[in-house]
Amino acid sequence: MNYLNGTIPPSIYNLSSIQIIYMFQNNLRGTLPPGLGHTIFPNLETFVFYANQFTGSVPASISNASNLSKFDIAFNKFTGKVPSLARLSNLSCFELDENNLGNNEEGDLDFISSLVNCTNLEVLSIGTNNFGGVLPKSISNLSTKLKGIYLYENQIRGSIPVGVGNLINLERLSFYANLLAGTIPSSICKLNKLYGLDLQANELSGNVPSSLGNLTSLSNLYLRSNKLNGSIPQSLGDCRFLIYLDLSHNNLSGPFPKQVINSLVHLNLARNQLTESIPLEVGNLQHLVFLNVSENKLSGEIPQSLGSCTSLTTLSLRENLLQGTIPKSLSSLKGIEDFDLSHNKLSGIIPNYLGSFPFLHNLNLSFNDFEGAVPIQGVFKNASAVSVVGNTRLCGGIPHLRLPKCISKQSKRGLSPKMNLIISVSCGVVGLVLVLLLALLYRSRKARALKSTSGSSLGVSLLKLSYGDLLKVTDGFSASNLIGSGSFGSVYKGVLNQHEEINVAVKVLNLQTSRASKSFISECEALKSIRHRNLVKLLTACSSIDFQGNEFKALVYEFMVNGSLDEWLHISAQEVGRPANLPKNLNLTQRVNIAIDVAYALDYLHNRSHMPIVHCDIKPSNILLDNDMTACVGDFGLARYLRDAFCPSPLYESSSNVIKGTIGYTPPEYGMGGKLSTYGDVYSYGILLLEMLTGKRPTDDMFKGGMDLHNFVITALPERVGEICDPLLVQIEESSSSTNPRSNRGNHAPNDQRKRVVECLTDIARVGVACSVATPRERKDMSNVVAELSLIRDVLTGTRMPRENL
Numbered sequence: 129m130n131y132l133n134g135t136i137p138p139s140i141y142n143l144s145s146i147q148i149i150y151m152f153q154n155n156l157r158g159t160l161p162p163g164l165g166h167t168i169f170p171n172l173e174t175f176v177f178y179a180n181q182f183t184g185s186v187p188a189s190i191s192n193a194s195n196l197s198k199f200d201i202a203f204n205k206f207t208g209k210v211p212s213l214a215r216l217s218n219l220s221c222f223e224l225d226e227n228n229l230g231n232n233e234e235g236d237l238d239f240i241s242s243l244v245n246c247t248n249l250e251v252l253s254i255g256t257n258n259f260g261g262v263l264p265k266s267i268s269n270l271s272t273k274l275k276g277i278y279l280y281e282n283q284i285r286g287s288i289p290v291g292v293g294n295l296i297n298l299e300r301l302s303f304y305a306n307l308l309a310g311t312i313p314s315s316i317c318k319l320n321k322l323y324g325l326d327l328q329a330n331e332l333s334g335n336v337p338s339s340l341g342n343l344t345s346l347s348n349l350y351l352r353s354n355k356l357n358g359s360i361p362q363s364l365g366d367c368r369f370l371i372y373l374d375l376s377h378n379n380l381s382g383p384f385p386k387q388v389i390n391s392l393v394h395l396n397l398a399r400n401q402l403t404e405s406i407p408l409e410v411g412n413l414q415h416l417v418f419l420n421v422s423e424n425k426l427s428g429e430i431p432q433s434l435g436s437c438t439s440l441t442t443l444s445l446r447e448n449l450l451q452g453t454i455p456k457s458l459s460s461l462k463g464i465e466d467f468d469l470s471h472n473k474l475s476g477i478i479p480n481y482l483g484s485f486p487f488l489h490n491l492n493l494s495f496n497d498f499e500g501a502v503p504i505q506g507v508f509k510n511a512s513a514v515s516v517v518g519n520t521r522l523c524g525g526i527p528h529l530r531l532p533k534c535i536s537k538q539s540k541r542g543l544s545p546k547m548n549l550i551i552s553v554s555c556g557v558v559g560l561v562l563v564l565l566l567a568l569l570y571r572s573r574k575a576r577a578l579k580s581t582s583g584s585s586l587g588v589s590l591l592k593l594s595y596g597d598l599l600k601v602t603d604g605f606s607a608s609n610l611i612g613s614g615s616f617g618s619v620y621k622g623v624l625n626q627h628e629e630i631n632v633a634v635k636v637l638n639l640q641t642s643r644a645s646k647s648f649i650s651e652c653e654a655l656k657s658i659r660h661r662n663l664v665k666l667l668t669a670c671s672s673i674d675f676q677g678n679e680f681k682a683l684v685y686e687f688m689v690n691g692s693l694d695e696w697l698h699i700s701a702q703e704v705g706r707p708a709n710l711p712k713n714l715n716l717t718q719r720v721n722i723a724i725d726v727a728y729a730l731d732y733l734h735n736r737s738h739m740p741i742v743h744c745d746i747k748p749s750n751i752l753l754d755n756d757m758t759a760c761v762g763d764f765g766l767a768r769y770l771r772d773a774f775c776p777s778p779l780y781e782s783s784s785n786v787i788k789g790t791i792g793y794t795p796p797e798y799g800m801g802g803k804l805s806t807y808g809d810v811y812s813y814g815i816l817l818l819e820m821l822t823g824k825r826p827t828d829d830m831f832k833g834g835m836d837l838h839n840f841v842i843t844a845l846p847e848r849v850g851e852i853c854d855p856l857l858v859q860i861e862e863s864s865s866s867t868n869p870r871s872n873r874g875n876h877a878p879n880d881q882r883k884r885v886v887e888c889l890t891d892i893a894r895v896g897v898a899c900s901v902a903t904p905r906e907r908k909d910m911s912n913v914v915a916e917l918s919l920i921r922d923v924l925t926g927t928r929m930p931r932e933n934l
Contacts, residue, residue, distance in 0.1 A: 129152065129153040129154075129797055129800055129801065129802040129803070130153075130154055130800075130801065131154065131155065132151075132154040132155065132156055133154075133155045133156070133157075134156065134157070135156065135157060135158035136151070136156060136158060141161055141168045141169070143169075144168075144169070144170060144171070145171060146169050146171065146172065147171050147172060147173045147174070147195070148173055148174040149169070149172070149174065149175055149176070150174070150176045151176070151177050151180065152176050152177060152178045152179050152180070152200070153178070153179040153180075153802070153803070154179075154180055155180065155181060156177075156180040156181065156182065157180065157181040157182060157183070158182060158183070158184075159182065159183060159184030159185075160177075160182065160184060160185075160186070160187050160201075161187065162187050162189060163187070163189050164187045164189055164190055164193075165187070165189050165190040165191070165192050165193030165196065166189040166192040166193070167189075168189075169193070170192070170193070171195060172193045172195065172196055173195050173196060173197050173198070173218075174196075174197060174198045175193075175196065175198065175199050175200070175201075176198065176200045177200065177201045177204065178200045178201060178202040178203050178204070178223065178905075179202070179203040179204075180203070180204055181204065181205060182201065182204040182205065182206060183204070183205045183206065183207070184206065184207070184208075185206065185207060185208035185209070186201070186206060186208070186210055186211060186224075186229070187211070188211035188212075190211065190213070190216075191211055191212055191213055191214065191215045191216060192215065193216065194215055194216065194217070194218070195218055196216050196218060196219055197218050197219060197220050197221070197248075198219075198220060198221040199219065199221070199222050199223070200221065200222075200223040201223070201224060201227070202223045202224060202225045202226050202227070202253065203225070203226040203227075204226075204227055205227060205228060206224070206227040206228065206229055207227070207228045207229060208229065208231075209229070209230065209231070209235070209236060209238075209239075210224065210229060210230075210236075210239040210254075211239065212238075212239060212242040213239055213242045213243055213246065214242040214245050215245070216245075216246055217245055217246060217247065217248070218246075218248055219243070219246040219248065219249055220246075220248045220249060220250045220251070220273075221249075221250060221251040222243070222246075222249065222251065222252055222253070223251065223253040223254075224253065224254045224257065225253045225254060225255040225256050225257070225278060226255070226256045226257075227256075227257050228257065228258055229254070229257040229258065229259065230257050230258040230259035230260060230282065230283075231258065231260065232258050232259070232260035232283045233260050233261060234260070234261040234262070235261060236258075236259040236260050236261045237259055237261050237262075237263065237264055237284070238264075240252075240264050240266060240267055240270075241264055241266040243270055243271075244266055244269045244270060246270075246271060247271050247273070248271060248273060249270060249271040249273060249274055250271070250273050250274060250275050250276070251274075251275060251276045252270070252274065252276070252277050252278070252279075253276065253277075253278040254278065254279055254282070255278045255279060255280035255281050255282070255302065256280065256281040256282075257281075257282055258282065258283065259279075259282040259283065259284060260282070260283040260284065260285070261284065261285065261286075262284075262285050262286035263279075263284050263285070263286040263287070263288070263289065263303075263308065265289045265291065267289060267291075267292065268289045268290075268291025268292050268293075268294050268295070269291070269294070270295065272294065272295060272296055272297060273297055274295050274297060274298055275297055275298060275299045275300070276298070276299060276300040276301075276302075277295075277298065277300070277301050277302065278300070278302045279302065279303050279306065280302045280303065280304045280305055280306070280326070281304070281305040281306075282305075282306050283306065283307060284303075284306040284307060284308060285306075285307045285308065285309070286308065286309070286310075287308060287309060287310030287311075288303065288308060288310065288312065288313055288316075288327075288332075289313070290313045290315050291315070292313065292315060292316060292319075293313065293315030293316060293317070293318035293319060294318075295319065296318060296319065296320075296321070297321055298319045298321065298322050299321050299322060299323055299324065300322070300323070300324040300325075300326075301316075301319070301322060301324070301325050301326070302324070302326040303326065303327050303330065304326045304327060304328045304329050304330070304350065305328070305329040305330075306329075306330055307330065307331060308327070308330040308331065308332060309330070309331045309332065309333065310332065310333070310334075311332065311333060311334035311335075311337075312327065312332055312334065312336065312337050312340075312351075312356075313337075314337045314339040316337070316339070316340065316343070317337070317339035317340060317341075317342040317343060319343065320342065320343065320344065320345065321345060322343050322345065322346060323345045323346055323347045323348065323369075323912055323915055323916070324346075324347065324348040324912065325340075325343070325346065325348065325349050325350070326348070326350040327350065327351055327354070328350040328351060328352035328353050328354070328374065329352065329353045329354075330353075330354055331354065331355055332351070332354040332355060332356060333354070333355040333356065333357070334356065334357070334358075335356065335357065335358035335359075335361075336351065336356055336358065336360060336361055336364075336375070336380070337361070338361040338362075338363045339363070340361065340363065340364060340367070341361065341362075341363025341364055341365070341366035341367060342363075342366070343367055344366060344367060344368065344369075345369065345915070345916075345919065346367045346369070346370055347369050347370060347371050347372065347911065347912055347914070347915030347916075348370075348371070348372040348911060348912075348915075349364075349367070349370060349372065349373050349374070349375075350372070350374045351374065351375050351378070352374045352375065352376045352377050352378075352396065353376070353377040353378075354377075354378055355378065355379065356375070356378040356379065356380060357378070357379045357380060357381065358380065358381065358382075359380065359381060359382030359383075359385075360375060360380055360382065360384075360385050360388065360397075360402075361385075362385050362387040362388070363387075364385075364387070364388045365385070365387035365388050365389070365390060367390070368390050368391070368919075368922070369390075369391065369915040369916075369918050369919050370388075370390060370391070370392060370915075371391055371392055371393040371394065371415075371911060371914060371915055372392075372393060372394040372911060373388065373392055373394065373395050373396070374394070374395075374396040375396070375397055375400070376396040376397060376398040376399050376400070376420065377398065377399045377400075378399070378400055379400065379401060380397075380400040380401065380402065381400070381401040381402065381403065382402065382403065383402065383403060383404040383407075384397065384402050384404065384405075384406055384407055384421065384426065385407075386407035386408075386409040386410075389407070389409045389410060389412055389413060391413070391415065391918060392413050392415075392416055393415050393416060393417050393418070393728075393731070393736070393911075393914075394416075394417060394418040394736075395413075395416065395418065395419050395420070395421075396418065396419075396420045397420065397421045397424065398420045398421060398422045398423055398424070398444065399422070399423045399424075400423075400424055401424065401425060402421065402424040402425060402426055403424075403425045403426065403427070404426065404427065404428070405426060405427060405428030405429070405431075406421065406426055406428065406430070406431050406434070406445075407431070408431050408432075408433045409433070410431060410433060410434055410437065411431065411432075411433025411434055411435070411436035411437060412433075412436070413437050414436065414437065414438065414439065414661075415439050415661075415728060416437045416439060416440055417439050417440060417441050417442070417732065417736045418440075418441065418442045418736070419437070419440060419442065419443050419444070420442065420443075420444040421444070421445060421448070422444045422445060422446040422447050422448070422468065423446070423447040423448075424447075424448055425448065425449060426445075426448040426449060426450060427448070427449040427450065427451070428450065428451065428452075429450065429451060429452035429453075429455075430445065430450060430452065430454065430455055430458075430469075430474075431455075432455045432456075432457045433457070434455070434457065434458060435455060435456075435457025435458050435459070435460045435461065436457075436460070437461070438460055438461065438462070438463070438661065439463065439660060439661055440461050440463065440464055441463055441464060441465045441466070441487070441659075441736070442464075442465060442466045443461070443464060443466070443467050443468070444466065444467075444468040445468065445469050445472065446468040446469060446470040446471050446472070446492065447470070447471040447472075448471075448472055449472065449473060450469075450472040450473060450474055451472070451473045451474065451475070452474065452475070452476075453474065453475060453476030453477075454469070454474065454476065454478070454479055454482075456479070456481075458479075458481075459479065459481040459484075461485070462485060462486065462487075462659065463487055463659035463660070464485055464487065464488055465487045465488060465489055465490070465738065466488075466489070466490045467482075467485075467488060467490070467491050467492070468490070468491075468492040469492065469493055469496065470492040470493060470494040470495055470496070470515065470518075471494070471495045471496075472495075472496055473496065473497060474493075474496040474497065474498065475496070475497040475498065475499070476498065476499070477498065477499060477500040477501075478493060478498050478500070478501075478502055478503060478516075478522075480503050480505070482503065482506070482507065482508070483503040483504070483505035483506030483507060483508050484505070484506055485506060485507065486506075487659060488506065488507045488513075489507065489513050490513055491507050491508075491513060491514045491515070492514075492515045493514075493515065493516050493519065494515040494516060494517045494518045494519070495517070495518030495519070496518070496519055497519065497521070498516070498519040498521070498522055499519070499521035499522060500521070500522065500523070500534075501522075501523055501524035501525070501534045502516060502522055502523070502524050502525030502529060502531060503525070504524070504525060504526055508525060508526065509526060511526060511528035511529055514529070516529060516531070523535070592668070593624075593668055593670050593684065594670065594672055595670065595672045595673065595674050595675070595680045595682075596675075597670075598622065598634055598636075598670060598682055598684070601622035601623055601624055601632070601634070602620040602621070602622040602634055603622075605618075605620055605636065606620075609621045609622065611633065611691075612692070612749070614749075614763065614765075616637055616638060616647045616648075616765055617635055617636050617637040617638045618635070618636055618638070619633050619634065619635045619636075620633070620634045620636065621633060621634075621687060622634050622684075631687035631689070632667060632684050632685065632686065632687050633684070633685045633686070633687045633688070634682055634683070634684050634685075635682060635683040635684075635685065636680075636681075636682045637681040637682065637683075639678075639679055639680075639681060645681065647765030647766065648669075648671075648681045648683070648765070651666075651683060651763075651764040651765050651767070652666075652669050652683070655764055658732070658733070658737050658741065660728070660729055660732045661728075661758070661760075662725045662726065662728050662729035662732070662758070662759060662760050662761060663729055663732070663733075663760055663761055663762075664685050664686065664688070664752060664760045664761065664762035664763075665685060665686040665760075666683060666684070666685055667684045667685060667686060668683075668684045669681075669682070669683050669684070670682045670683075670684070685762070688752035688753055688754050688760065688762075689753075689754065689755045690752075690753035690754060690755065690757060691752070691753060692748060692749045692750070692751060692752055692753070693722060693748040693749075693751035693752075693753065693759065693820075694747075694748035694749040694751075696713075696714050696753070697714070697748055697819065697820065697823060697854075698748075698823075698825065713856065714820075714857070715857070716857060716885065716888065716889070716924060717921070717924055717925060718757060719820045719821075719857070720888070720892070720917060720920060720921045720924060721757070721759075721921065722751065722753070722757070722759040722820070723816075723817055723820060723892075723917055724914060724917045724918060724921065725758060725759035725760070726746070726751055726759055726761060726813065726816070727813070727910055727913045727914045727917060728914055729759075729760070729761040730743070730746070730761070730806075730809055730810075730813060730910045731910040731911050731913075731914055733761075733806075733809075734806040734809065734909075734910055735909075735910070735911060739769050739770065740769070740770040740806060741767055741768070741769055741770070742767065742768050742769075742770060742804050742805065742806055742808060742809055743761065743764065743766070743767050743809050743812075744766035744767060744768060744789050744804070744808065744809070745763060745765070745766045745789045745790055745793070745812070746761070746789075746793060746809055746812035746813050746816055747789075747790050747792075747793045747812065747816060748816060748819065748820075750762050750763040751816075766789060768804055770804070770805070770806070789808075789812065791827060792815065792825065792826030792827040792837075793811075793812040793815050793816070793826060794808075794811075794812070795807065795808045795811035795812065795904070796811075796902050797904055802904075805904060806910075807904035807905070807907050808904070809910075810899050810907040810908060810909075810910060810913075811899065811900050811904075811907060813899055813910070813913070814838070814895075814896045814897070814898070814899025814900030814901075814907070815837060815838070815896075815900050817892065817895060817896035817899065818837050818838065818841050818893070818896040818897070818900065819837065820854075821841070821852075821853055821854065821857075821889065821892055821893055821896060822837070822840070822841065822852050822853060822854055823853075823854030823855070823856060823857065824837060824840075824854075825837075837900075838897060838900045838901075840852065841893050841896065841897055842897055844893070845890065845893055845894065845897070846890050849886070849889050849890045849893050850886060850889065853889055884923060884924060884926070885924070887923065888920050888923055888924045891916070891920045891923075892917070892920060895908070895913060895916055895917060895920075899913065
């Protein structure tokens with residue numbers, strides 16, 4: 129992870145004792161020497177050259193490196209066939225993805241059969257190459273230790289072998305974008321650890337196997353763009369932690385099954401033959417971000433319950449047979465960005481509330497039977513963002529829509545000139561009186577408006593506050609209102625309206641601090657275009673001058689009454705020795721809920737926003753808690769957009785001045801000048817999770833001499849996890865187990881409860897450790913973290929049996 133150019137000096141190849149060599153993420157070029165693994169580096173164990181510019185073929189001599197455990201040359205320009213690997217019995221990780229390997233012909237995948245002898249193999253990744261031929265059945269005979277198989281984006285033909293069910297430890301299976309045909313084998317249901325299954329963009333046919341419902345750990349299921357038919361199996365509802373489901377672009381029929389609705393975040397059923405109505409149960413998906421059921425045969429009305437899906441950013445119901453009006457309940461979808469109701473049989477007026485959605489940039493209402501005036505505010509101001517063609521009874525709107533003017537009922541009846549004069553004069557008088565009344569009531573009206581928008585990002589455009597306003601609401605930025613301080617400024621509590629008592633948090637930037645102005649701009653840029661229930665809500669920004677003529681910048685947020693997570697986990701220096709201010713108590717369920725909230729927020733930033741965002745400073749003091757203990761991620765002063773949304777490795781952001789974040793939470797690659805990536809946030813999240821578990825900061829004095837929080841937890845797994853947990857947490861759980869009547873049902877209930885708690889603590893520790901490993905590419909994706917922690921929560925609360933009983 130440097131900026132090294134050129135070729136590798138030949139003298140390096142003389143170091144025959146080398147066992148481990150890492151040269152990944154540079155700009156090195158050249159070819160690999162023919163004797164690699166034999167006469168060159170005969171003792172080789174780890175060879176990681178991914179993300180360079182190497183060309184040529186993979187040396188056949190590599191098979192002689194009998195000690196080789198990890199071989200990773202992904203993201204280069206290698207060509208040709210892959211040699212036999214039969215002698216590499218210690219091989220655990222083999223990654224060739226993103227090269228030009230293979231010739232799109234039979235025999236390209238012969239090396240897979242040679243991997244049968246690699247009994248320790250855990251990862252096989254050969255995606256995005258030019259491998260052709262039939263998928264060999266020998267893939268079913270690979271190591272049962274395999275956790276991930278990635279064969280995506282090749283030209284592989286044939287069918288998925290039935291024997292793939294033998295690979296019982298598989299967690300991820302990705303065959304997408306190949307030429308695979310036949311049916312999906314029901315033997316996949318044996319893979320009970322599988323949480324990612326991606327078979328999209330192939331030529332698979334037949335039914336979606338009902339046995340997929342046995343994959344109770346499944347979180348991601350992608351079957352898009354195949355030739356599947358039949359109905360959507362109700363058994364998918366048994367996949368209780370399924371959060372991404374894409375069955376679009378198939379030939380599926382029957383109803384939209386309400387049984388599949390659990391905790392989905394992304395649901396795409398577009399381009400099928402689904403019938404009947406959209407089930408009311410869709411309103412239970414409070415975290416749903418993406419819903420597309422377009423190009424089906426769905427009928428009935430748009431369910432009122434859809435208004436409960438307040439996290440929606442994309443909603444497409446186009447090309448169905450929907451009738452009725454647009455429900456009033458949809459006015460709660462304030463975060464919607466893309467909204468498509470075109471080509472249905474909808475009627476009634478276009479609701480004005482659509483013009484109040486701050487992020488809506490694509491609204492398609494065309495080819496329905498809407499009538500009346502088209503609104504002119506919000507998205508309706510932009511003719512390129514709105515389509516209303518094919519609605520013959522619409523009128524008004526902005527001129528660019530080229531609709532006829534609206535005609536009042538009185539004009540249609542043809543009133544006399546005298547009556548028109550009377551009406552005109554009367555209207556003028558009434559209008560004047562109304563203007564005067566509105567002027568007198570302006571302040572109270574404004575206060576109510578501020579209150580109604582304070583919970584949403586609408587406040588960005590409506591709240592206009594000066595330096596003087598903020599000085600007043602914070603009582604002159606008094607010390608008594610100071611609630612925190614950070615690298616770039618201080619945060620004060622304020623009351624925007626003394627009468628209504630609308631509490632806000634005002635972050636005043638210290639512009640004498642280096643990069644404070646850039647932090648202000650970063651935070652505005654990041655928060656103006658994103659919205660999620662687990663992100664802090666920015667109400668407005670103030671860029672002005674103070675009464676002495678100095679530059680002044682501040683950000684105004686919704687006030688979070690329960691403060692930061694840091695305050696709940698640690699006793700501050702000011703509180704030591706003061707019994708009245710003992711640290712606040714968080715039980716295990718509350719901590720898991722908070723961890724899930726933060727994971728949802730990061731998953732949205734990394735995978736669901738219009739462009740991936742890296743937060744760069746995940747830590748307890750930046751996790752804020754509202755009145756019902758819902759966690760929100762705050763402080764986007766270091767946040768950065770990633771330019772390439774589709775690059776699967778940390779290659780996106782190149783900077784010689786990489787943001788470091790906070791010591792203890794910053795990933796090790798940033799400290800070595802590494803490039804910004806979502807993997808960095810995952811590392812910080814892993815440390816945060818371990819801190820919530822142990823109650824120890826990563827900067828604790830005990831971590832020295834090579835020991836850190838990550839290794840501290842690893843050394844305790846799995847038998848001694850209870851010993852390293854936050855003593856306060858253990859005390860709370862033991863107290864709860866002994867006093868909760870529900871935990872004492874039957875003679876063994878307390879023991880069962882304790883067993884569940886220990887198992888959950890162990891699983892949480894494993895997730896935290898997996899997120900905070902040193903190698904970026906080996907860290908978890910936040911979507912999988914959400915699924916795993918949700919599973920842990922259900923086991924903890926007793927709504928799901930422990931793993932060994934499933």
